[in-house]
Amino acid sequence: MTRFFENCWKMCCLSVFSLCAIFTVDTLPAEEIIFVSADPQNQEIWISKVDGRNARKLFNPPVLVMEISIREGDRYILCVGEGIEDETGFDVYLFDTQKLNKGRKDLTWGRFSFVSDAAISFSGDVVFANTIFNEFPDGIYLIPKHEVHEPIPKAEKLFDGEARYVDWAPNGQEVVFSNSEGIFLLDITTRQVSQILEYGYRPVFSPDGKKLAFIVDTPGENGGKRYSQIGVVPLHVPQNVKIFERTETRLPLHYLTWTPDGTSIAYVLVESTFDVPGGGGWGGIVREYSNLAVSVEDGRLRRMFEDIEGGIRVWEWTRDSFPLTPIAKFTTTWGELKRETENGGHHE
Numbered sequence: 001m002t003r004f005f006e007n008c009w010k011m012c013c014l015s016v017f018s019l020c021a022i023f024t025v026d027t028l029p030a031e032e033i034i035f036v037s038a039d040p041q042n043q044e045i046w047i048s049k050v051d052g053r054n055a056r057k058l059f060n061p062p063v064l065v066m067e068i069s070i071r072e073g074d075r076y077i078l079c080v081g082e083g084i085e086d087e088t089g090f091d092v093y094l095f096d097t098q099k100l101n102k103g104r105k106d107l108t109w110g111r112f113s114f115v116s117d118a119a120i121s122f123s124g125d126v127v128f129a130n131t132i133f134n135e136f137p138d139g140i141y142l143i144p145k146h147e148v149h150e151p152i153p154k155a156e157k158l159f160d161g162e163a164r165y166v167d168w169a170p171n172g173q174e175v176v177f178s179n180s181e182g183i184f185l186l187d188i189t190t191r192q193v194s195q196i197l198e199y200g201y202r203p204v205f206s207p208d209g210k211k212l213a214f215i216v217d218t219p220g221e222n223g224g225k226r227y228s229q230i231g232v233v234p235l236h237v238p239q240n241v242k243i244f245e246r247t248e249t250r251l252p253l254h255y256l257t258w259t260p261d262g263t264s265i266a267y268v269l270v271e272s273t274f275d276v277p278g279g280g281g282w283g284g285i286v287r288e289y290s291n292l293a294v295s296v297e298d299g300r301l302r303r304m305f306e307d308i309e310g311g312i313r314v315w316e317w318t319r320d321s322f323p324l325t326p327i328a329k330f331t332t333t334w335g336e337l338k339r340e341t342e343n344g345g346h347h348e
Contacts, residue, residue, distance in 0.1 A: 031260065033305075034058065034077065035315035036065045038289060045077065045095075047318070052307035059100045063093055069119045070316045077316075078120040079104075080128070092118045092128050094148065107143055107153050119175075121168040124148060127175050127188075128155075129163040137162035140177060142188060159186055159193065165202045170209040178203050183214060185235075196238050200231060207262040210235060211296075215253050215267075216243065228253045230265055230294055244299045247292075254289070260317050264293040266304060268313060289313050 032054075037044045043065050048055035063081035070077050077095045092115055094105040107126060108115060118128035124145035130138040140159040147153040162179035169176065175186045178201040185194050196203075200214035212233050219226050230247040234240055247267070255268040269290040289311030291304040305312050 032318050033312070033315045034068070034070060034318055035308075035312045036068065038287070038310035038313055048308070050305070052305065055308075058097065059095065061093065061095065061104060063104065065314065066090065067117055068314055068316055070318060071120060071122050076120060076124070078118055078126065080115055080118045089113060090115045092126065092143075094120075094126075105149070107148065108155070109152060111155075112141070113138070116163075117165045119166050119168045121172040122170065123172050125168075125172065127158070127166050127168065129166045129177060131162075131164075137179075139163060140166060140175065140186065158188055158191060167204045169205050170207065176203045176205060176212060178214070183212065183233075196235070197233060197241070202256050204256055204258060206258050207260060213256055213258060213265040215256060225250050230256070230267060232265065232296055242296075244294045246299050246301050247294050255314055257316070259293060263297065264295050264302075266291065266293040268292075268311070270313075287313075 031050055032047055033050055034045060034047050037046055043063075044060045045058045045065070045068075046055060047058050058077075061079060061081070062084055063079055064084065065079045065081040067080040068077060069079075075097045077097060079093045079095065080090060081093065082090050089110055089112075091110060091112070092107040094107055096102065096105070108128070112128075112130040113132045114130065116129050116131060118126060120126050126143040126148060127140060128143075129140050132138050139157050139161055140163045141155040142158050143153045143155050147155075158175070159177070162181075163177045164179055166175055166177045168174075173188060175188060176196075177184055177186060181195075182198040183196045183200045183203045185196055186192075196212065197214070200216045203212045203214045205212060212235065214231050214233070215228055216231050217226050217228050227248050227250045229243050229245070229249075230253075231241055231243045233242075244265075249269055252270040253267055254270045257266050258264070259266055269292065271288045271290065273286050273288075291306075291311050293302050293304055294300070295302075
């Protein structure tokens with residue numbers, strides 16, 4: 001009888017151990033992405049696992065978002081976009097994910113003509129590029145961290161001249177930017193500018209700050225359509241530029257970023273089709289986004305976010321777990337959630 005109870009006790013302990021193993025949760029936050037929904041008429045900011053699981057809406061910004069910038073471990077989401085309703089022009093907006101009920105913080109307040117790009121540093125400083133009427137060069141501006149939460153933040157000019165895209169170095173001391181003459185580095189303390197390349201655009205720093213990824217356009221032969229490719233340049237030997245031949249495309253390259261581990265460069269291809277009225281759509285241009293990544297080491301390509309319907313136009317990586325309630329069950333993917341919404345909240 002004693003042996004019987006001993007065996008029962010062992011079985012009970014084993015069962016409890018097995019149940020604990022089933023429900024054990026990894027204490028490390030899973031890698032997630034924050035992205036802008038693909039629907040141009042209903043832009044929302046979403047967060048999900050990289051495979052589309054646990055998709056949930058963060059908020060619906062009253063802004064037509066063109067670019068976003070966040071930093072790992074940071075609670076702020078920086079957006080460049082066009083205000084809706086009576087607002088005109090492109091401005092810089094800041095959203096605090098811990099105080100979303102307070103809405104957006106307008107950092108530029110229509111004081112600048114056309115903000116084309118912006119980025120937030122690890123320390124919370126903001127830089128943005130501006131052009132006048134989207135045509136005449138203006139420059140690069142800095143909003144220091146201590147000004148960000150002021151009613152009307154002061155912006156100081158760092159660079160006077162043409163600038164289209166900007167990105168912070170991980171050290172928070174340099175800004176890379178591009179214009180029609182190539183790619184440049186700007187020291188925010190000395191204001192010294194040094195040219196890295198005489199071509200390329202949309203430069204972005206690698207996570208370790210040692211390399212830049214960029215896009216380069218090449219005219220087609222005999223007046224043919226131009227094609228684009230992804231390149232990478234090491235900052236300590238900028239003459240050792242590598243262009244990834246497998247990334248060659250004649251589709252528009254819309255977005256560029258690094259994977260968090262720094263081993264690949266992720267980008268977006270845009271394919272546009274015309275939706276005929278009466279053919280099941282509303283008419284107009286329909287865009288599909290293909291998300292790809294190229295390995296820096298061997299140039300191999302792989303697809304990303306295939307479970308997210310329509311692809312992703314703009315996104316950023318995060319390893320933070322935001323304290324939000326999922327809209328649907330934990331295992332719901334973005335594609336399933338999209339279909340549920342379209343069908344009144346029911347599965348197909």
